[in-house]
Amino acid sequence: MSWQAVDRTRVPEEQLGPGLSEAVKEKIRAFFSRYPTKQAAVLPALHIAQDALGYVSLRAMKELAELLEIPPSKVMDVVTFYTHFWTHPKGRxxxxxxxxxxxxxxxxxxxxxxxxxxxxxxxxxxxxxxxxxxxxxxxxxxxxxxxxxxxxxxxxxxxxxxxxxxxxxxxxxxxxxxxxxxxxxxx
Ligand code: FES
Structure with missing residues (x-):
């Protein structure tokens, strides 16, 4: 088996999935003061995003990266490390x-x-x-x-x-x- 590289920078806009509402972003921002850096809040931020959307869409990853002031690839690193996070919709x-x-x-x-x-x-x-x-x-x-x-x-x-x-x-x-x-x- 060979590895297949997927270029996610070229995903069409309409395939990025749902984004985060302002209320969800506000809930995430409320965690910032408890950590030494915004990046350190990545796990609660991902849980909040997944609770809201049912999974962590590519658009949500981009928006989280902006909120946390880190590259989107770092958000994806965490999402794909933990089995708990889903990158596609879950069942009920x-x-x-x-x-x-x-x-x-x-x-x-x-x-x-x-x-x-x-x-x-x-x-x-x-x-x-x-x-x-x-x-x-x-x-x-x-x-x-x-x-x-x-x-x-x-x-x-x-x-x-x-x-x-x-x-x-x-x-x-x-x-x-x-x-x-x-x-x-x-x-
Ligand atoms: S081994 Fe601990 S709950 Fe299954």
């Missing part, structure tokens, strides 16, 4: 499977196979109806209840492949009590 519900050791030892692999089979998508993909996206992340901090699967903000513990249908039907999956950006120590 995101299945987040733990891929760390306790969950792996207790059956996360079989659960992953069941999810892929049931939804017909791989990691960082979204079902055609826009309902579900799927991703894996490192430890979800509930290792004593492995394997763990989050659907949006709801944690499901000791999950077996046969639990999947019940979990997908759980009405609580839609609940979002605390957007990720609110977990930062806001001013």
């Amino acid at each position: 519900k995101t299945l987040l499977l733990c891929r760390s050791i306790s969950c792996e030892l207790l059956g996360a692999g079989k659960l992953k196979d069941a999810i892929r089979q049931r939804l017909g998508i791989g990691e960082h993909e979204t079902t055609p109806d826009g309902e579900y996206s799927f991703m894996t992340e490192e430890c979800l901090a509930a290792c004593d209840h492995a394997p763990c699967l989050m659907v949006n903000e709801k944690m499901h513990k000791c999950v077996r492949p046969e639990d999947l249908e019940r979990i997908l039907a759980d009405a609580d999956n839609d609940r979002l009590d605390i957007p990720r950006s609110d977990l930062f120590d806001a001013p």
Whole structure:
């Protein structure tokens, strides 16, 4: 396999995706005084942007770069380093499977196979109806209840492949009590 370079400086304007509202920019600016540099606020800024748009569009990256006074490439570096950030739209519900050791030892692999089979998508993909996206992340901090699967903000513990249908039907999956950006120590 060879690497393919993508020149994102030539993306047509209409393909840059949605931008940040003034309210979102203001929420980001409110973090600046808590950090030694504007650049240091990049993580809360990205969480705020993703909470607002559902993902971090190219236009949002450009606008964040202007706000933080750094090159757009630095924003993209951070976005593409963390699996949590999406560069394309997510489904309404995101299945987040733990891929760390306790969950792996207790059956996360079989659960992953069941999810892929049931939804017909791989990691960082979204079902055609826009309902579900799927991703894996490192430890979800509930290792004593492995394997763990989050659907949006709801944690499901000791999950077996046969639990999947019940979990997908759980009405609580839609609940979002605390957007990720609110977990930062806001001013
Ligand atoms: S290893 Fe899965 S929650 Fe910690």
